[in-house]
Amino acid sequence: MKVTRMELQPGVWLTAVQTKKFKSSVLGAQFLAPLTAQSAAVNALTPMVLRRGTAKHPDLESLSAALDELYGGSLEPMVRKKGETQCVGFVGSFLDDAYTLNKEQVLEPAAALLSELIGAPYTRDGAFCPDYTRQEKANLIDRIKAQVNDKRQYAQIRVVAEMCAGEPFGVDKLGSMEAVEAITPQTLWEGYQTLLNQARVELYYCGSADPERVQAAFHPLLTVLPAGKRAGLVRPAKKKAPKTPRRVEEALDVTQGKLAMGFRTNCDAWDEHYPALMLVNAIYGGTTTSKLFMNVREKLSLCYYASSGLMNDKDVMLVSSGVEFDKVGQAEGEILSQLYKCQAGDFSDDELEWARRSVVSTLRTTLDTQSRMEDYWLSQSAAGLTEGPDDMAARVEAVTRAQVVEAAQDLTLDTVYFLKGRE
Template structure:
């Protein structure tokens, strides 16, 4: 990963970051608006990128917008909503070839940035409201998306466990909000939310690719200079460091395969070394194909269809999720905790530790192979208050010792157990 990351302020709460690597032939330019997750505003906020994607004042419909994208050598314009810790990230991005590959070296990066500015900051409004039809279509799409989440039972169970574990905190709020709030979105309420977000969100602009980001940066600087801004500070979302008790919840649905999710708190991570130790501990415990959970719970004991651990670096939470037969739920639970105790006692080999490190470092090396993955890496760093590269993290893992891993496992406490299982036969 031959990246050169730079970040600078170009306005009040507006930051421009660039990552350049000559191996790419395209550039990805994106605008990420970060707002605190709140149950009252999550749904209407989530609809905004999709409403904005339908057109702007200079290209007021899909036909004209797509024609403009074709003129930009087939550039693509996309939108998304994601969740980083306790923040909702509203994203608009444009992807196009670098200026080197255009006829007569046309300034494509500048033109792509200008179109993205138009879509973000000069939307199609009528009497202070979005288009009624556009809003209705995206409102229904949002409702369908929320309703469809239950179809992915693994993701649903993870989300449910997190909402129980962090009830009342921003971390517990779904990035799409709720169905009642989504159904209540109107063309005017969406426009009001848009004005609020543009005024108060922290804006993280990215230019990732092989080109020169200077013209795109200047385009954004000029565009935001005329926008009234009073951005909220981007602060780390706090949650409890240790569990004071274990909460258990069982839900019954028409499912053939039960889902067991265990939510853990990982204590205070005081420095980078401790962070590296926690990252490697979670990977050794359940984050790789050679992990304790995969080797013992799934392969040797055949207690589940899958069993994996994941660590959220922005919240300090660890989740273990597995797909099990209903009658094996308690056995899997006991064995997961037994394997965690094994790590706490240092009952793992040097070969396991080495394999874990190498797999993690291989994964980190792959970050730079994708424009979107590179952007996501640095956006996660920014939200977490850091600016480390994937190479930096790979070097950190080289410093992690067996003692660091054992210490990390020792401060993990079980908080919530969620079991999604089939209904009893009547």
């Protein structure tokens, strides 16, 4: 597997992963913009409306027919949050050229169709189609509303919003319903022009083609991207937790409480000691051999589930748990007790090695799945980092017990969110 990274023009980058491991190839184009409450909804809606049609293929039916001609390929709109950067665009999957019937080339026409979506959208009166805009606004509002249906995910969204209020990281990647409702075809078009002219662009390819051919295939896209200076990458600022943790309660029609706890880590993906923090997370709550799983869930039965996770592009760790309403105090106390054990170095050599094996395995198996690999390299690109999964795994292998304890001692409780049932 060979990974090549090159700047095709100012602010437009290509990550090309050459491998013969997969029968499909992946193409991607993402606009990277600062995450703000003012632009999040417009940016999130943009790829959804772009995907509805182009000047040449003005509706979903004709676009689908064009994809069918490419061995049933796909091009899907994507909206992601990487730290305090909003990433919007497309990811496509196509049959790799090595497996076509008559050695037909799929890469070039697939890249051309991607370029068409971005550079020649279907418009009316110099703006996006009103019907497409209205329909996709309704779909986006439905997605925002649906977030509350998954109560575990909803609790995580809410604790981040409360913990990072006033910070870009606290903004939802989809924006707010009020902001979506205010969008018009004209304001959406103007927002898209801002993306086209100012946002950093990350192009991606994974397949058997060599990097030079991939670069040539993306040339049609380069011709539709305006030349000029594009926004640089900004590292999110770190913040200290308040002396007294914030506490937020919300009541909904739920039969099981959701306790979400946000911690400041004083560490993120840019820091040299981030691999040590990855091991802290794995020992504490990131695996099925972790302290939260084995003690809070299994041994004490205080939670239906209890786990921790890092926001690697931000100095935040979240603990997520499902609890009985009357056990929330006990559960919170025991969750913190297990953290104190990590900070005191009260974990066995076996616990450390189980955590290490889990983190290393997760990193290395990233290379086995194209979707995970694409998402990994987008995260790295959004952070301005170039370290591959194997190199990161090697750094995790080298972390010492003392480094793990030191990283754990930087964790501080910032916000506690509890979703309870209505009286």
